[in-house]
Amino acid sequence: MVPDKTALNRPSVQQAEEPAASTMRLTRRHVLFGAAGLAGVSGASTAVYAGAVEPNGLVVTRYAPAPRGWPADRRLTITVIADLHAGGPDMLVPSPPDTIKCLSLPTT
DSSP states (O other): OOOOHHHHHSOOHHHHTSOGGGTOOOOHHHHHHHHHHHHHHHHHHHHHIIIIIGGGGOOOOOOOOOOTTOOTTSOOOOOOOOSOOOOSTTSSSOOHHHHHHHHTOOOO
16 A cells, blocks of 8 residues: 555644643743843833823922012022932931031032
């Protein structure tokens, strides 16, 4: 009996039933590409948040102080820095008062 030529080109039943996961290996390249993709998505989402969401939370309050004895022709500017994260046990700056002294140098 002569074998059918079309039967030679067909995969055997045993080959067709092998799971596809056995051919997919976790390689260093897959891990690095996955980590790079995750870092890229994280960076992009942070940039979108910083540019689109966070500026809506900024509050600017304008005052017109008029201290007694202040000349009318001189401009008075007051800058308030709030929520200063300086000093503490893990910072090189010894304490917030030293930082405030450094920031409040007279400007002319």
